Amino acid sequence: MIKKVLIANRGEVAVRIIRACKELGLKTVAIYSEADITSLHTKKSDEAYLIPRDPIKAYLDYKNIIRIAKQSGVDAIHPGYGFLSENHEFAQACIDAGLIFIGPTPEQIETFGDKVKAKKVMKSLGLPVVPGSEEPIQSLEEAYDIAKDIGYPIILKAAYGGGGRGMRVVYDEKSLKQSFESAQKESLAFFGKGDIFIEKYIQRPKHIEIQILADKYGNVVHLGERDCSIQRRHQKIIEITPSPVLEPAVRNKMLGMSVRAMMKYGYESAGTIEFILDQNTNEFYFIEMNTRLQVEHTITEMVTGIDIVEQMIRIASGEPLPFVQNDITFRGSAIQFRINAEDPKRNFAPSPGRITAYHSPGGIGIRIDSAIYKDYIIPPYYDSLAGKLCVWALNWDRALARARRALDEFIIRGIPTNLQLHREIIRDEDFIRGDFDTSFLDNKLNEYSYKIENEVQKDIIALAISAAIASHYGL
Ligand code: MV4
Numbered sequence: 164m165i166k167k168v169l170i171a172n173r174g175e176v177a178v179r180i181i182r183a184c185k186e187l188g189l190k191t192v193a194i195y196s197e198a199d200i201t202s203l204h205t206k207k208s209d210e211a212y213l214i215p216r217d218p219i220k221a222y223l224d225y226k227n228i229i230r231i232a233k234q235s236g237v238d239a240i241h242p243g244y245g246f247l248s249e250n251h252e253f254a255q256a257c258i259d260a261g262l263i264f265i266g267p268t269p270e271q272i273e274t275f276g277d278k279v280k281a282k283k284v285m286k287s288l289g290l291p292v293v294p295g296s297e298e299p300i301q302s303l304e305e306a307y308d309i310a311k312d313i314g315y316p317i318i319l320k321a322a323y324g325g326g327g328r329g330m331r332v333v334y335d336e337k338s339l340k341q342s343f344e345s346a347q348k349e350s351l352a353f354f355g356k357g358d359i360f361i362e363k364y365i366q367r368p369k370h371i372e373i374q375i376l377a378d379k380y381g382n383v384v385h386l387g388e389r390d391c392s393i394q395r396r397h398q399k400i401i402e403i404t405p406s407p408v409l410e411p412a413v414r415n416k417m418l419g420m421s422v423r424a425m426m427k428y429g430y431e432s433a434g435t436i437e438f439i440l441d442q443n444t445n446e447f448y449f450i451e452m453n454t455r456l457q458v459e460h461t462i463t464e465m466v467t468g469i470d471i472v473e474q475m476i477r478i479a480s481g482e483p484l485p486f487v488q489n490d491i492t493f494r495g496s497a498i499q500f501r502i503n504a505e506d507p508k509r510n511f512a513p514s515p516g517r518i519t520a521y522h523s524p525g526g527i528g529i530r531i532d533s534a535i536y537k538d539y540i541i542p543p544y545y546d547s548l549a550g551k552l553c554v555w556a557l558n559w560d561r562a563l564a565r566a567r568r569a570l571d572e573f574i575i576r577g578i579p580t581n582l583q584l585h586r587e588i589i590r591d592e593d594f595i596r597g598d599f600d601t602s603f604l605d606n607k608l609n610e611y612s613y614k615i616e617n618e619v620q621k622d623i624i625a626l627a628i629s630a631a632i633a634s635h636y637g638l
Contacts, residue, residue, distance in 0.1 A: 164480045165189060165239040165263060169232045170204065172243030173222060175534040175550055176456070177204035180241045183472035192235045194228060196221035198542040203534040210235055218544040222246045225253045229260045239263035239479060241456075241472070245546070248455040249276055265479040267432040267454045275452040279322045279360050282449070285436075288424035290449040293439070295362035306343050306361060307336065313363045319343060321350035322358035327397035329353065332364050365448065367600040368439035370394070371406060372453075373421040374463045375434045376474050382484045383425045385418045386463045386471070387493055393588065395511065395604045400581065401588065402459035402499045404466055407559045407597035413445050422488070433460070433475050442600060458548070461532060462497035465555040496562040497555045500570065502533070503547040506579035507612070515543040519577030524569035528555040528562075541578065549580065563595060587611040 167190040170177045177193060181204060184191045193208035198218035205211040212231045214221035221227075225247055232240055240257050242248040248266070251273040257264040266272070275281045279299055286292045294313050299322050300306045310317045310333065319342055321329025329350030331342040343359065351357035374386040390406035391399045405414070421436045435453040440446075460471045469491070474484070505511045521537045533550025535541065541549060554569050556562040570586050588594050591607065632638075 164482070165265075165476055167192065167235070167237040167239075168265070168476070169194065169228070169235065169237040169240045170208065170243065171222065171225075171228050171240050171247055172245070173199055173202060173204055173534075174545065175532045175548065176243040176458070177202075178207055178534050179532055180243060180472055181207050183470055183476065186470070187473060187476060189476070190237075192231070192237050194221070194231060196544075198544050201539060203536065203539075218542065225250070225256055229256055229262065232257075232262055233260060237262070239265050239476070241265040241475070244455050244458055249453075251276065263479050265432070265475050267430060267434065271430060272454045275454050277322055278320060278324065278451060279358070281452055284428070285424060285449045285452070288427050290420055290424050290436075291447065293362040293365065293448040293450070296360045299358035299360050300343070303340060303343055306339060309361050310336070310339055313361070316364040316366070318362050318364040319346045319359050320362065321346065321354060321356075322360055323354040323356050324350060325354075329359065365439050365441050367602050368392075368441055369406070369409075369600050370437065371409065371417065371440050371447065372435045372437045372457075373418060374457075374460065374471070375421060375425050375430065375436060376469075376471070376478070376484060377425050377430045377432065377434070378478045378484045379431050379481060380483050381426060381429065382487070383422050383430070384484060384486065384488045384491060385422050386467050386469060386491065388414060388417065389459055389462060391459065392599055392601050393594075393603055394601060395608075398501075399459065400501045400503070400604070401585070402462055404462045404497050405493065407496070409440075410445065413440070413447065417447055432478055433471050439601075458501070458551070459499050461530060461551060461553045462499045462555075465497035465530060465553055466493050466495055467491055468494075495555055495557045496559045497553055498562050498566050500552045500566070500585045501548055501581075502550045502552060502573070502575070502585075503581045504541050504549045504578050505547045505581055507581055507584050508579065511581070513543065513547045514579045515541040515547075516578040517541075518575060520574055521576075522572070522574040523550075524552065524572035526569075528565050529553070529569055530555070535575075549575070552585075559597070563589060584611065 168184050169192040170180045181191045191208040193204045193211040194214055195205045196218040214227050247253040251269040254264040255269040282292050296309050316334045319331040329346050331346045333339050333342045346359050347357045370391045371388050373388050377383040390403045393401035435457050437451045438447045439450055504514050506514045517540045518535050523531045530553040535549050554565045556565045566589050
């Protein structure tokens with residue numbers, strides 16, 4: 164068994180991994196940048212080492228990270244999500260240095276990092292894929308031919324892309340040239356490779372993903388699905404398990420196909436298979452495989468009781484999965500709300516700064532994963548995720564009620580956050596009915612903004628009143 168782990172990450176996920184290590188009796192080593200001297204992960208780990216580089220490069224400097232790992236005597240590195248988590252060269256460098264990379268093999272990371280290759284592999288393993296080009300497009304002429312063949316609308320995607328970069332939806336032949344060229348340019352600029360492929364565009368799909376755990380001995384289980392349709396600009400903000408409207412027959416087909424594909428492939432570690440679901444036809448299509456721990460793994464843990472980070476560590480240590488599919492039970496319904504340091508009134512611009520007041524909800528069925536605290540200053544260099552609120556209850560309706568209660572309890576002052584947006588969504592009739600797809604937030608934002616304004620004003624009035632009372636009593 165692994166005895167000491169370096170966490171090559173920061174923020175809430177670094178804290179999450181440290182917690183799993185502590186429960187397993189493992190020692191932990193944190194790394195941190197100069198911007199993260201006051202961050203929680205540096206305080207909660209047994210040891211912490213500064214990487215004196217610019218705040219982003221510090222967490223990508225894998226030569227330095229591996230050197231610290233060797234010097235501090237760890238036997239494994241957990242990469243968390245983002246940063247180096249899907250960098251196959253880093254995974255290989257860990258192995259070459261005699262360290263265990265807590266994740267899949269470098270080859271597996273590389274295969275699924277190439278979306279064209281991933282599609283080919285998954286198709287050969289029996290998963291349905293969206294009709295489109297089998298290879299990256301070589302010329303504009305080829306793009307016209309394939310688009311005509313499959314019919315508009317089509318979507319252009321970057322083979323090495325992510326976060327919607329290099330992605331373009333094309334509704335007619337007229338706009339193909341311009342979209343193709345700009346997608347290529349953007350892909351080259353962001354990913355160093357301009358490879359673009361084409362798919363039929365599925366309009367207003369649901370985004371459903373399957374959580375997989377697989378050990379080194381061919382044992383594979385699923386931990387159910389997550390509905391990740393509530394997103395803005397490819398940033399998920401709410402995730403739900405189980406999906407409140409997915410038909411059991413469709414769910415079972417998706418789960419069964421995913422497990423069989425991963426068994427045939429020989430995947431190991433935690434992984435997530437992403438599908439888009441066409442709600443008109445109930446057809447689903449594989450789009451991407453994520454070979455890392457995901458931000459939203461928490462809700463799966465709430466309904467299964469399985470600690471996914473613990474299992475990743477055990478799998479990497481060479482232990483077989485301690486359960487088979489039939490041992491896993493799914494209980495109730497869980498929702499995750501990503502609490503972001505961003506300002507909905509300023510087009511969701513990041514809002515780093517000092518937290519002047521912090522009170523997180525508690526009570527039955529609540530889980531908070533956060534790395535912020537009162538007087539913590541959120542640095543401006545990283546993504547805007549400040550924390551995650553997860554609620555669990557026996558069913559969807561009770562989870563909604565609990566979420567309303569918990570969101571209303573949450574107090575974060577000093578910086579704007581998206582808390583109020585969550586309070587609006589959770590009261591939305593369409594959301595409550597499960598009637599949402601990936602276009603939900605785009606359609607709703609105008610409707611909500613007026614209420615957000617009002618709510619903030621109420622908050623200011625409440626503050627003014629309490630200040631007046633305080634001064635009246637000489638407090
Ligand atoms: C799609 C799609 C519709 N049709 N593929 C792929 C990466 C992921 N981040 C979004 N992806 C999508 N792939 C086909 N063939 C819809 C999405 C999609 C999306 C597309 C444009 C704008 C917002 C979106 C939100 C979720 C999913």
